[in-house]
Amino acid sequence: MAVLGARLTPARQQALSVSIATGAYALSFGALSVAAGLDLWQTSALSLLVFSGGSQFAFVGVIGAGGIPAVAAATSTFLGIRNGFYGVALAPVLRPWHGWRSWWGTQVTIDESTAVAIAQPEHDAEARRAGFWWTGVGVYVLWNAITILGALVGQRVGDPSAWGLDAAAAAAFLGLVWPRLADRRALAVAAVASVIALALTPFAPVGVPIMVAAVVAVAAGWPTPRAGTTAAAPKENS
Amino acid sequence: MTPYAWTWVAIVGAGAAMWLIKAVGHRVPEHALDNPRLVRIAALVTVSLLTALAALQTLTVGKGLEVDARVPALAVAAVLLWRKAPFIVVVAVAAGVAAGLRALGWG
Numbered sequence: 001m002a003v004l005g006a007r008l009t010p011a012r013q014q015a016l017s018v019s020i021a022t023g024a025y026a027l028s029f030g031a032l033s034v035a036a037g038l039d040l041w042q043t044s045a046l047s048l049l050v051f052s053g054g055s056q057f058a059f060v061g062v063i064g065a066g067g068i069p070a071v072a073a074a075t076s077t078f079l080g081i082r083n084g085f086y087g088v089a090l091a092p093v094l095r096p097w098h099g100w101r102s103w104w105g106t107q108v109t110i111d112e113s114t115a116v117a118i119a120q121p122e123h124d125a126e127a128r129r130a131g132f133w134w135t136g137v138g139v140y141v142l143w144n145a146i147t148i149l150g151a152l153v154g155q156r157v158g159d160p161s162a163w164g165l166d167a168a169a170a171a172a173f174l175g176l177v178w179p180r181l182a183d184r185r186a187l188a189v190a191a192v193a194s195v196i197a198l199a200l201t202p203f204a205p206v207g208v209p210i211m212v213a214a215v216v217a218v219a220a221g222w223p224t225p226r227a228g229t230t231a232a233a234p235k236e237n238s
Numbered sequence: 239m240t241p242y243a244w245t246w247v248a249i250v251g252a253g254a255a256m257w258l259i260k261a262v263g264h265r266v267p268e269h270a271l272d273n274p275r276l277v278r279i280a281a282l283v284t285v286s287l288l289t290a291l292a293a294l295q296t297l298t299v300g301k302g303l304e305v306d307a308r309v310p311a312l313a314v315a316a317v318l319l320w321r322k323a324p325f326i327v328v329v330a331v332a333a334g335v336a337a338g339l340r341a342l343g344w345g
Contacts, residue, residue: 049253087263
């Protein structure tokens, strides 16, 4: 580590540690996906193509609970919408980009690569770019390799709940959302969405409770706080 | 088509949708995302989906509600998160607590 530390810039050190920590978490994804009934190839394809942890867990969660694939894909996509906002935040760091960099950089635009890029000093564009690429590529490589490992090991361990993997997935969701529970409105939305989703579970078709959670967020976010004149105003220009 | 084939369609579809979402973000002119309502809702959707998923993952089995070893495991995870423990530690300890309790014959 001392050797590595001497040779790597802070952005690259952060990228490596984030990649290892995030990649390790793919072990439980691989195991849970197989436990939900997907095979090794499908599990691996999810990590290669979707490449967004929360969305992948949601996908296999819906399948594991007996939901139809279309609902799994819709839930996964809903959860991935936040990734769309990262490109905007990264634009000043990464633009202009062309060709293969644009395709590949789009794929590795995730929570972690954005976080490490934005964590670098604002004036140091090179460190920010390095943070993005090292984290994005590092997580991609480890995430996919360890997904395969989890799927293979998962097939041998039998019941994943004996290993606490169901609790691990729940804790992972909680860990991902934790930093966003800072303000009161977010906490209220989290509480209401959870209670309604739980209350609907025995009655509604699988996957619907989670969709209703999204509706709670839209309803809570629609009205303009304080200064807003009319919540029903059709357009918010300028 | 078989359910297996439909699962493949959903995987490829989810992958394509995710790539498009990311691509749109990178190609959106910056001023278009000045709309505060859009930004607000996007942040809250992430919060509501992830907490609802955590709640369902902790308290449901199929279509039934159930309290078992996952509940204390999540309580420990919450304390660790509050104490700012690293992500991977939180996930590993939660698994350990649930596995330990089940090994002891509870939940």
